[in-house]
Amino acid sequence: MTLTLCLLVGAVLFGIGLYGAFSQTNLVMIMMGVEVMLGAAMLNLVAFWRFLHPQAFSGQMFVLIVMTVMALEAAVGFGLATARFRAKGSVEMEEAAELKG
Amino acid sequence: MTALLFVLLLLIGAYVVTVIERWAVTGRIDPVAPLAGALALLATESIVPRRPDRTLFDAAPVLMLISAVLAAAVLPLTSSGIVVDLATGGLFVNAALVYIMVALVMAGWGADGAYAMVGGWSFLGQLIAYSMLIVMPIAAVAMRAQSLSTVAIVQSQASVWNVITQPLGFVLFVLAAMGASFLPPFDLPNATALAMGVAGEYTGVRLAVFRLGRLVLVVTLATAITVFFLGGWLGPLLPGWVWTPVKTLVVAATLLAGGRYVPRLRQEHLLQWSWKLGIPLALTNIAWVGVTLLAVR
Amino acid sequence: MGQPIAVGFFGVVAIWFAITVFRTSSMVRSALALLAVMVALGGIFLALEAEFLGVLQLMMMASEMTIMAIFMVMYMMDPGGLGQMEMTHQKRSAGLVGALGALGGVTLAVFVAWGGGATVPTPTGQLRLLGLEIMGRSMLIFETAGVTILVAMIAATAVAIARWR
Numbered sequence: 222m223t224l225t226l227c228l229l230v231g232a233v234l235f236g237i238g239l240y241g242a243f244s245q246t247n248l249v250m251i252m253m254g255v256e257v258m259l260g261a262a263m264l265n266l267v268a269f270w271r272f273l274h275p276q277a278f279s280g281q282m283f284v285l286i287v288m289t290v291m292a293l294e295a296a297v298g299f300g301l302a303t304a305r306f307r308a309k310g311s312v313e314m315e316e317a318a319e320l321k322g
Numbered sequence: 323m324t325a326l327l328f329v330l331l332l333l334i335g336a337y338v339v340t341v342i343e344r345w346a347v348t349g350r351i352d353p354v355a356p357l358a359g360a361l362a363l364l365a366t367e368s369i370v371p372r373r374p375d376r377t378l379f380d381a382a383p384v385l386m387l388i389s390a391v392l393a394a395a396v397l398p399l400t401s402s403g404i405v406v407d408l409a410t411g412g413l414f415v416n417a418a419l420v421y422i423m424v425a426l427v428m429a430g431w432g433a434d435g436a437y438a439m440v441g442g443w444s445f446l447g448q449l450i451a452y453s454m455l456i457v458m459p460i461a462a463v464a465m466r467a468q469s470l471s472t473v474a475i476v477q478s479q480a481s482v483w484n485v486i487t488q489p490l491g492f493v494l495f496v497l498a499a500m501g502a503s504f505l506p507p508f509d510l511p512n513a514t515a516l517a518m519g520v521a522g523e524y525t526g527v528r529l530a531v532f533r534l535g536r537l538v539l540v541v542t543l544a545t546a547i548t549v550f551f552l553g554g555w556l557g558p559l560l561p562g563w564v565w566t567p568v569k570t571l572v573v574a575a576t577l578l579a580g581g582r583y584v585p586r587l588r589q590e591h592l593l594q595w596s597w598k599l600g601i602p603l604a605l606t607n608i609a610w611v612g613v614t615l616l617a618v619r
Numbered sequence: 620m621g622q623p624i625a626v627g628f629f630g631v632v633a634i635w636f637a638i639t640v641f642r643t644s645s646m647v648r649s650a651l652a653l654l655a656v657m658v659a660l661g662g663i664f665l666a667l668e669a670e671f672l673g674v675l676q677l678m679m680m681a682s683e684m685t686i687m688a689i690f691m692v693m694y695m696m697d698p699g700g701l702g703q704m705e706m707t708h709q710k711r712s713a714g715l716v717g718a719l720g721a722l723g724g725v726t727l728a729v730f731v732a733w734g735g736g737a738t739v740p741t742p743t744g745q746l747r748l749l750g751l752e753i754m755g756r757s758m759l760i761f762e763t764a765g766v767t768i769l770v771a772m773i774a775a776t777a778v779a780i781a782r783w784r
Contacts, residue, residue: 223623224735225728227663230630232724234656237637240717244707245641249691253653257637260660263676271667272735278752281745284672285753286764292683293771299690300775307781312694315708375645409742410674417678424654427685431647431692446685453682470746 227268234261248305248312252298259291328405332394335567336537339544339574343537346579360530368526371434378432383528386425386535393418394542398473400555400562411472412460415546419456419502422539423449426520429532433523441520447589448508451596452501458604459491459498462611463550476554483553487614490607492551494600499543499577501592503536506581508592544574625666633659646695650688654680670742671749 234257241254263284270280302312309316340356370379396411398404408414423445430442464470466487467478485492501508524532548554548569555562587595636655643649657680664673707713740748753761 223626224733226623226626226630227667228728229725230626230633230663232721232728233634234637235724236717236719236721237634237641238717239720240713241641243713243716244710246708247695249687249694250641250649253640253649253687256653257640257656260633260657264660264663267664267667267669267672271669271739272737273733275737275739278745278748279757281669281672281749282752282757282760284669285675286760288672288676288679289764289768292679293768295683295687297771297775297778299686300779302690302694303779306694311696375648378647378651408670408674409746410671413671413674413678417674417681420678420681424651424681424685427688428651431688443689446689449682449685469743471743 224268224272228265231261231265231268234258234264246313246315248298248302248314251314252295256291256295259287263287325405328395329391331399331567332391332538332541335541335570336534338571339537339540339578342571342575343578346575346582363530363533364527366526366529368528371523374434374523375432378428379523380432380528382425382429382432383524383531383535385428386422387531387538389418389421389425390535390538390542394538394545396472397542397545397549398476398554399566401473401477403563404473407471407473410470412464412470412475412550415472415542416457416460419539419543420449420453422502425535429520429524433520435523438520438523441522444589445504445520447593448501448504451593451600452498452508455494455498455596455600455604456502458601458608459488459495460550462488462491462608465608465611465615472549476549476556479553480556483556484551488551488607488611490603490610492547494604494607495551496547496577497600499547500581503539503543503577505540505577507584507586508581509586540574540577541570544570544577547573622666626663629659629662629666633663646691647688650684650691653687654684657684668739668742669745671746 238254238257238259238261241257242251243254245251245254266280266284266287270277270284274280305312305317337356340359341351341353344355345351370376393415395405396408396414398407426445427442430438430440430445433439463475463484466484467475469475469478521529521532545566548566552569552573554569555566557565560568633656636652636659639652640649640656643652658677661673661676661680664676739745
């Protein structure tokens, strides 16, 4: 029963993150939506590890990798945002249409 | 150890650290001054800036006090005198200390003032400098103890203290602890040059809580240095529960008094020194500890 | 009995703050609300007896979200949120996609017979087994991740440098 509860919370968080990543115009806010989605994925991973395979620690290893990748993707994203801000003066994704069409 | 005894010990420790800090600044030992100062602060009118972010402004001093107390809760007084003996105690101390930074950023942003904001963000820059230098010596100490539990770390120093086998880690951890509690020479967030920085917009009760949080933070960091490097409650003649406070107070006095003779470092120099010199030294420390542990076997 | 209650409480807190992230107009509050989501997730990890992961989550996400806060203040037009600007686009299709994603997850959660209820090692034992796992079976993954992280750090710094000499 607790497993279903965890998976429900993870599913709702994933939906909220997906909404945020699609609806926001600013790069930093889109990245926040992606962070929420990754957090929901980590919650599902830990719930599956705890209730289905508590003896297999590759589940915890996976969570470590996802946590590290979260931090890393934020770092690279902020580097890109810095470069974009210096070139164009804003990080609004609505204005980033140079490669369109 | 009951929660009441723990809180009492923290308050007594904060009181003594205030007396020591006053001695370090003015050169006189004045045992009544903290009580008089606290009562005067509580009687002061509580002024709120013009357009603050109320939630952040009110929550910041409380968060600072709570995270310092949480970090102290996993540090032992004696082998059974610990509030909660987490299996990942060393990591939990670090986790609770990071929320000090969150509290200072909230205080700096919530006060709606330029100098407070500069103080808050500059503490974030300091965190980038000192956070690795806190974690890596803890990792080296945990390598010797083969456990992250703080009780096990103290018990592993029964033969010889960690300050003798890991001097490099000790020096880096003391410097990082001074940075983490923004003592001089790392006290840009709180400096008179910035109109008292983050603490400048607080008055009355909130300033009292902020200052109490900072003192409890100094006590917590001094206890952490004692537990990780100076052998905790181990010592020849006196019982264990006397040794820990004695060592903690000696460390706190050194932290408070030692930094005042060094001029304040600029942010960019602090970051340069920390990343170009400090982190390679911390990694060398971990390698050195690993080599010695394998060679002793 | 305490475990479902703790998980439910932290789950509700996480969902509420996740909604706050995208509804508030103050940027710093948005970043701190995201921190609150991550803290609630850390609380759920601790309730699920994954102690090391919970403490690690609490530690890493605090510094990460504060750094996100300073980048928001740097790059967004109205960090205090006092201007009431509209910051979203294609709200209806975004809401539809989000609802579909959540619905898919909920269906999987409720209608699959997962089984479960096995015994968990103690926290000290977990630490030791995790360490053995990292250094033994998952060593290649660990080393590759380390090199990838280093490359990404250097690349992000190189992208952000203002002027090449």
